[in-house]
Amino acid sequence: MSKLVKNLLVDDLKGRLKGVNEVIVLSLGRLDGTKTTQLRQTLRKKKIKLQLIKNSLARRATLDTPLAPAFGKSEGMLAIAWGGEDVVDLAKELDRVSAIKDYDGVEFRGGALDGARLEPSDVKSVAKWPSRAEQLSILSGQISSMGSKLSGQILGAGGTLAGQISSRVDDLEKAAAPEVPAA
Numbered sequence: 001m002s003k004l005v006k007n008l009l010v011d012d013l014k015g016r017l018k019g020v021n022e023v024i025v026l027s028l029g030r031l032d033g034t035k036t037t038q039l040r041q042t043l044r045k046k047k048i049k050l051q052l053i054k055n056s057l058a059r060r061a062t063l064d065t066p067l068a069p070a071f072g073k074s075e076g077m078l079a080i081a082w083g084g085e086d087v088v089d090l091a092k093e094l095d096r097v098s099a100i101k102d103y104d105g106v107e108f109r110g111g112a113l114d115g116a117r118l119e120p121s122d123v124k125s126v127a128k129w130p131s132r133a134e135q136l137s138i139l140s141g142q143i144s145s146m147g148s149k150l151s152g153q154i155l156g157a158g159g160t161l162a163g164q165i166s167s168r169v170d171d172l173e174k175a176a177a178p179e180v181p182a183a
Helices: 003-016 033-044 055-061 087-098 120-127 132-176
Strands: 022-027 048-054 077-083 107-113 116-118
Touching: 003 048, 003 055, 022 087, 033 048, 033 087, 048 055, 048 087, 055 077, 077 087, 087 107, 087 120, 107 120, 116 120
Parallel strands: none
Antiparallel strands: 022 077, 022 107, 048 077, 107 116
């Protein structure tokens, strides 16, 4: 490959990865062209992009970016994946796909998250984290449960106080009412 073509590939990859802060590096192993295309189509439905790239070109394209640690220990031809709702969604989908028999041979090689290198085992751990939507759901549940508990405590004390006042009013009314003689 000529130097001009390599520079064009590096510039193209730089443009695609502009603004991306996390990637997962994969080895597609023994997947043929048809299976790779099917994999891309499957991932595209989840808004995940997959690109095959030579390691040295990826290293040059990500130099001085938060993605650079992902390519420190990698060799040969790699696939990089990015996109999805967040890095957890990306890791979950890639973990799910790698378990499918049709895509046997897909394995994690690492990645980058917030400028730090992810080892292959770290990617599996990230896939077990709650996604952004799940985290928001947990947070809103915790916030609303505290509000509900506080409301119950206020209403409980207020209800008890109202009951005591009502009882006292009834006692005072009975004491003030003249007795009516029986006929």
